[in-house]
Every structure is written in structure tokens, then in C-alpha cells.
Amino acid sequence: MMPRAFPTSGWIEVICGCMFSGKTEELLRRCNRARYAKLQVALFKPSVDVRYAVDDVVSHSDNRLPCIPVAHAPDILKHCGDARVVGIDEAQFFGPSLVDVANRLADDGRQVIIAGLDQDFRGVPFEPIPDLLAVAEYVTKTLAVCMVCGAPANRSQRLVHRESRVLIGASDTYEARCRAHWDPESFDSQQEELPLRTE
Numbered sequence: 001m002m003p004r005a006f007p008t009s010g011w012i013e014v015i016c017g018c019m020f021s022g023k024t025e026e027l028l029r030r031c032n033r034a035r036y037a038k039l040q041v042a043l044f045k046p047s048v049d050v051r052y053a054v055d056d057v058v059s060h061s062d063n064r065l066p067c068i069p070v071a072h073a074p075d076i077l078k079h080c081g082d083a084r085v086v087g088i089d090e091a092q093f094f095g096p097s098l099v100d101v102a103n104r105l106a107d108d109g110r111q112v113i114i115a116g117l118d119q120d121f122r123g124v125p126f127e128p129i130p131d132l133l134a135v136a137e138y139v140t141k142t143l144a145v146c147m148v149c150g151a152p153a154n155r156s157q158r159l160v161h162r163e164s165r166v167l168i169g170a171s172d173t174y175e176a177r178c179r180a181h182w183d184p185e186s187f188d189s190q191q192e193e194l195p196l197r198t199e
């Protein structure tokens with residue numbers, strides 16, 4: 001067995017939930033908390049996600065930290081250097097290879113904090129989050145507020161009709177919905193009822 005890079009054991013934390021549930025906000029909070037303690041932090045996001053900024057992880061409320069955009073999960077191993085804490089945002093875009101990467105980082109003695117969508121817009125578990133939940137030491141499910149009724153929401157309602165599983169967007173393409181108000185088949189009618197909004 002290879003010696004660990006750090007003397008103490010590492011672990012994996014997963015923060016998952018629907019759109020607008022504060023996943024990125026929570027990831028940034030934990031990364032900042034480590035920075036206050038002078039721990040070296042490396043933050044990654046998939047290079048496909050360039051919604052707000054190419055080199056920052058940015059929450060919907062515009063908190064941000066510099067990050068390294070990478071195309072594939074194994075690239076994280078190449079770029080994490082001596083970081084004791086490794087943050088990974090939008091994990092659902094990295095695919096199944098992220099599970100092995102996260103395990104290797106934690107085995108190396110690092111704190112690995114992963115944020116991502118747990119379900120796609122059809123309500124299907126979004127890999128690799130289900131497998132990461134199984135191997136993680138800590139799991140946090142974040143809930144949003146249903147934009148129709150105000151109840152706790154754990155589903156992402158897509159407002160525009162696209163077949164593709166991945167559709168990068170924010171408030172103009174998705175809403176958080178509770179079970180009662182989430183309907184994956186209702187794009188077109190919803191689109192007429194709900195005007196596209198910008199923040």
C-alpha cells in the first residue's frame with residue numbers, strides 16, 4: 001500500500017440535492033472554513049460548466065472561490081497538488097470515474113467535499129452521486145423551496161423542452177419543485193404558464 005500524503009485519515013463528504021438547494025453555497029462554506037484554518041484547498045469544477053465564470057466556482061447568490069476547471073475526473077488527481085482539502089462542484093457532470101478519484105483522494109489522507117445533483121430532471125438518480133453516497137463518510141441532502149407552493153423541494157423542474165440529460169442553466173431553465181408540483185412531462189405547458197425569468 002502506498003504511504004498516504006497526509007498523516008491522518010481522509011474522508012469523503014457529499015452535499016447533494018436539487019437545483020437552488022444551496023449545494024454550491026455549502027461547498028464554498030466548507031472550503032472557506034478550511035482556508036481560515038490555513039489548510040490548502042483545491043477546488044474543481046467540470047470545464048463544461050461555464051455558466052458564471054470560467055475560473056471560479058460561483059453560487060447562485062454570487063459567492064465565489066477560484067477553481068480549476070477540468071474536463072475529466074482523473075485530471076483532478078493531476079492538479080490537486082498538496083491540497084489537504086479537495087472540493088468538487090457539479091459532480092454529476094464528471095460521470096462514474098469520479099468515484100475512484102474520490103476514493104483515491106480520501107485514501108491519500110485528504111478531505112474530499114463533493115457537491116452535485118442527486119436526480120436528473122426526470123427524477124432518475126444522477127450518477128455518480130448514488131455511488132458516492134455509498135462510499136462517503138458524511139452525506140448532506142440539501143432541500144430547496146418549491147417555487148409554486150413554498151414546501152420543501154427536492155426535485156428540479158425543467159422549464160424548457162430538451163431531451164438531453166445535461167442542460168446547463170439556472171433560473172431561466174429550471175425551478176425547484178416539491179413532489180406535488182414536479183412533473184417531468186410538462187415542459188411545454190409549463191413554458192407557457194411560466195415566463196422565462198432572469199435574475
Ligand SMILES: [Zn+2]
Nearest residue numbers: 146149178181
Ligand atoms: Zn409545491
